[in-house]
Amino acid sequence: MNNTGGWNMELVHEVFNDRDAKEILQIPLLSHDAKDxxxxxxxxxxxxxxxxxxxxxxxxxxxxxxxxxxxxxxxxxxxxxxxxxxxxx
Structure with missing residues (x-):
């Protein structure tokens, strides 16, 4: 996750193959406001x-x-x- 609350797309594509990167980027991320x-x-x-x-x-x-x-x-x-x-x- 980057500072804007979304995926760091460049890093995901750098680390994973195209198929896996595409699947990973479809995973929704929670906002920073959510309390663990x-x-x-x-x-x-x-x-x-x-x-x-x-x-x-x-x-x-x-x-x-x-x-x-x-x-x-x-x-x-x-x-x-x-x-x-x-x-x-």
Whole structure:
């Protein structure tokens, strides 16, 4: 980006081949007025942590449908029995 808020076209054409330069120059640039903010949408507080990244991987990236089996498992887990008995069942 140059001082006018646009691409430095000469530099882009100098560094990249014509095809790539054409694609790069089509990318819109934000104005300087936009305020940067650090956010992490996968945490309730917006904080980034190893735990929150792990949760993203488990919740979003891994297809857990293959782990599912038919049955009313929530009823089993809600029973007032020893945890070892629940896991055995």
């Amino acid at each position: 903010e650090i956010i992490w949408r996968y945490d309730k507080k917006g904080m980034y942590s190893g735990k929150s990244v792990y949760r993203v991987c488990v919740d979003i990236m891994i297809d857990r449908n293959e782990w599912k089996t038919d049955g009313k498992w929530n009823k089993l887990w809600a029973l007032a029995i020893l945890p070892n008995v629940k896991r055995f069942m």
